[in-house]
Each structure stands twice: as structure tokens, then as C-alpha cells.
Amino acid sequence: MICAIVVAAGSGTRFGGRKQFIEVAGRSVVAWSIAACRSVASQVVVVVPADITPEDLPADLQADVVVVGGATRADSVRAGLASIHPHATCIIVHDAARPVAGAALFHAVTEAIAQGAAAAICATPVTDTVKVVAQRDGRSIVVDTLDRSSLVAVQTPQAFAPDVLRAAHASGGDATDDAGLVEALGETVVVVPGAPTNVKITDASDLDLIRASLS
Ligand code: CTP
Ligand code: MG
Numbered sequence: 727m728i729c730a731i732v733v734a735a736g737s738g739t740r741f742g743g744r745k746q747f748i749e750v751a752g753r754s755v756v757a758w759s760i761a762a763c764r765s766v767a768s769q770v771v772v773v774v775p776a777d778i779t780p781e782d783l784p785a786d787l788q789a790d791v792v793v794v795g796g797a798t799r800a801d802s803v804r805a806g807l808a809s810i811h812p813h814a815t816c817i818i819v820h821d822a823a824r825p826v827a828g829a830a831l832f833h834a835v836t837e838a839i840a841q842g843a844a845a846a847i848c849a850t851p852v853t854d855t856v857k858v859v860a861q862r863d864g865r866s867i868v869v870d871t872l873d874r875s876s877l878v879a880v881q882t883p884q885a886f887a888p889d890v891l892r893a894a895h896a897s898g899g900d901a902t903d904d905a906g907l908v909e910a911l912g913e914t915v916v917v918v919p920g921a922p923t924n925v926k927i928t929d930a931s932d933l934d935l936i937r938a939s940l941s
Contacts, residue, residue: 728836729814730767730883731806732759734822735775735795744775745927746822747784751940754784755927758825758940763883765829766836767818773806800900800907807895810888816840817891819904820883823927826939827883834918835885844890844913847905848920849878880905881920 734746734756746756753761756772763770772789776796783792791809795802803819810817816839820827831848838846856877858870884905886894894907901907905915923939925932 727769727811727813728767728816728818729769729810730763730771730818730820731803731810732756732763732770732772732789732820732822733795733799733802733806734759735773735802735805736799736823737775740929741927742930744778749784750825750933750937753940754786755825755936756822757784757786757788759820759822759827760787760789762825762827762829762832763818763820766832769811769814771806771809772822773802798900799902800895800904803904804895804898807892814888816885817888818883818885819891821926824882824924825927826921826936827881827924828921831881831918831921831924832883835883838916838918839885839887843887843916845884845886845905845908845915847880847884847903847915847917848882848924849880849917850920850922852877852879878917879920881924881926 738745747754760770769790771791773793773795776794793805793809795805816836835846852874856872857868859866860869890908890913894911899907908915
């Protein structure tokens, strides 16, 4: 049984509001993300902000379970994990703020788990040159240039063997993605090709691209 956690409990500080609940191309962003999960998942748990009343949630948010999230993304994933079906054989974690993620990505990460991987993430090659910078005397200066050929930009969906995801979160630790916590356990994380269109809504400038993809 494939289950999914859609994390939608953020406050959208950079966007200037709860981007996961706005309407884009006739549906709320979170509803697009839930629909994408349903391409493979038979249970979808949606994690929403603690300070929102049920009437303020989008009317098209159709989840199997709705739970309240926490202060950090990892806290919100842990809240969702507590409501995952005990017979789950694979758990997907997906950002509500990535409404364009297609069924192919969900199939790819869950197939990796079915083949025995502990964790699988989708990612795209980094095309810009990436440098490490530091602050010196009030200026930003370059201290290193990374080898781009070994770098990828990580997306969601990410899929996990249930025991691995539970163990990764048992520490109560924080990371910007769940795979980071799994890596800390020493488990192998498999990378499958992501999609360039699968952008996360971070600030308002991301909306045009998202709208074009969903329309
Ligand atoms: N998220 C969450 N609980 C949190 C923080 C984030 O469920 N405490 C979710 C967001 O709703 C989003 C995803 O994690 O779907 C990715 O997070 P991000 O893009 O950083 O969204 P926000 O944290 O809402 O935005 P910001 O960092 O600008 O405040
Ligand atoms: Mg955030």
C-alpha cells in the first residue's frame, strides 16, 4: 500500500502568504499536489497550519486525513507520519507547493522503493555554476567554486521504505528535506530524474511558470 504525506503547513514568508492555498488554473495549489499523489497513493495525509480554521481551507482540498503541522517542515512531516496507515509499504513525502509534479515522477520514486531502495528522490542537474560565498569586511566574496558535474537540485516527491522514514524522523531532527535525515542514518538514497517544470512556488515570480504549466 502506497501512502503519501502532502506538507501544506508552511506560512509562505518569501511568497507573502500561504501559496499552497491560492487558486491556480481552476484549482487550489494543494489540490493539484494531492491529485498528483493520487496517481500512485491510496492514502493521502495532508498537513495544514495549526492556526487555520477548517472553513479557511480550500473547498477542493480532498484528503483522507487532515492533520495539523508544526514549526518546521520536518515537524510537519512527523505530524503526517503519525497518521499514515500501518500497512504502508511505501511512504511518499510531497511539498504542497509543487503542484506541477507529474505522475511519472511519482511512478519513478515509488518504483525504486518497490525494487528495494530505502529512499528515492527526484532531482535535476544543476546548470548554473555554483560558488561558495562568505562575508568579509561587509562584502560578499567567493571562497570556492563547486564541481557542477556532481551537483543536482532536489525536488519532491521523495519516497521511502516506511521503517526508514520513521527511523529518520525518530531523532526529531531538522533538514530541508526528508532524504537529508535518511542520509544521516547512513542509508543509501537513490536519485531518479526530476522534471525541470516541477518548480516549487517560493516567491511570487514562480507563479507565471506554474500557471503556464497547469493551464
Ligand atoms: N511546510 C510545512 N510546515 C512547515 C514549513 C513548511 O508543511 N512548518 C511545507 C510548505 O507548506 C511547503 C513545503 O513545506 O509546501 C516546502 O516549504 P517552503 O517552500 O519553504 O514553504 P514555506 O515554509 O511556507 O515558505 P517560507 O520558507 O518562504 O516561509
Ligand atoms: Mg520554508
